[in-house]
Amino acid sequence: EAGVVQSPRYKIIEKKQPVAFWCNPISGHNTLYWYRQNLGQGPELLIRYENEEAVDDSQLPKDRFSAERLKGVDSTLKIQPAELGDSAVYLCASSLAGLAAYEQYFGPGTRLTVT
Amino acid sequence: QKEVEQNSGPLSVPEGAIASLNCTYSDRGSQSFFWYRQYSGKSPELIMSIYSNGDKEDGRFTAQLNKASQYVSLLIRDSQPSDSATYLCAVMEYGNKLVFGAGTILRVKS
Numbered sequence: 144e145a146g147v148v149q150s151p152r153y154k155i156i157e158k159k160q161p162v163a164f165w166c167n168p169i170s171g172h173n174t175l176y177w178y179r180q181n182l183g184q185g186p187e188l189l190i191r192y193e194n195e196e197a198v199d200d201s202q203l204p205k206d207r208f209s210a211e212r213l214k215g216v217d218s219t220l221k222i223q224p225a226e227l228g229d230s231a232v233y234l235c236a237s238s239l240a241g242l243a244a245y246e247q248y249f250g251p252g253t254r255l256t257v258t
Numbered sequence: 259q260k261e262v263e264q265n266s267g268p269l270s271v272p273e274g275a276i277a278s279l280n281c282t283y284s285d286r287g288s289q290s291f292f293w294y295r296q297y298s299g300k301s302p303e304l305i306m307s308i309y310s311n312g313d314k315e316d317g318r319f320t321a322q323l324n325k326a327s328q329y330v331s332l333l334i335r336d337s338q339p340s341d342s343a344t345y346l347c348a349v350m351e352y353g354n355k356l357v358f359g360a361g362t363i364l365r366v367k368s
Contacts, residue, residue: 176356185262185346185358186302199353234301245290245350249301 145170147250149235155256161223164253167216168237175212176247177220178234186234186249192218193240225257261285262349264359273368277334281347281359284328290350291323293332296361297343306332337366 148167156162168175173194178186189208191199194215203210207226212218222229232254236247263282271277279293290309294302308314308321308330320333330349334341344361351357 183266184360185348187358188355191354199355232301245354245356246292246304246307247356248304249294252301 147235147237147248149250149253151253152251153254153256155258156225158227158257159224161221162225162255163219163221164233164235164255166218166220166235166250168218168235169248171239172237172248173215173240174238175218176236176238177210177218178236178249180232180234180252182231189220222255225255227257230255230257261351261357262347262359264345264347264362266360267363268365269362270365270367271337273337273339273366275337275366277337277341277364277366279332279334279345279347279362279364281330281332281349282328283330283347283349283357285349285351285357286325286328288325288349288351291321291330292348292350292356293319293321293330294346294348294358295343296346302346334364337364339366339368342366 150165175192177189180186190203190210192212210220232252234252235250238247261284293306295305296302306321308323314321318335322331346361347359
């Protein structure tokens with residue numbers, strides 16, 4: 144079974160530039176998560192989708208971050224404009240609905256460097 | 259105040275020994291607990307989940323949960339150099355939000 148797919152794996156941009164990350168979850172997984180992980184820290188949730196609906200975006204900095212999950216499958220996370228403090232690894236995870244929804248599986252992540 | 263606390267380590271153990279990793283959490287209503295392993299430069303990998311008090315064993319791994327003490331632990335028996343990684347404790351809080359600790363670095367010396 145294919146795992147969570149993310150692209151790109153690495154991205155280097157200058158501050159104030161836009162950037163987008165893409166995620167394709169495990170087939171059949173209804174729930175999709177975007178996390179940000181800073182060096183030496185655990186992942187922090189940015190947004191959670193149940194199918195197409197964003198059910199928890201309380202941690203998403205909405206002034207510069209946006210996300211979408213059209214058709215309830217793959218998802219895109221965008222930052223515009225990027226700031227130096229956005230340098231981090233952006234992780235996508237997915238899970239099934241129901242009790243098994245608690246077990247989340249992560250993609251390889253996108254390492255973002257803002258210069 | 260951090261919601262999930264872990265000792266950052268590093269925890270160094272000799273090959274073949276038992277590694278004991280600990281985690282405390284603040285949300286008394288939490289019902290689901292997880293351990294993830296993260297190798298340097300890689301993404302977190304789910305290794306154990308536990309939902310009820312007591313022990314849960316899977317191969318060389320044993321997860322222990324004590325909800326009264328708000329304490330979760332992970333034991334790794336017969337530690338191998340390949341177990342060297344950061345171990346993240348994660349707790350499912352109200353609203354199905356998974357909250358991670360900062361992780362404990364484990365080093366297994368051969």
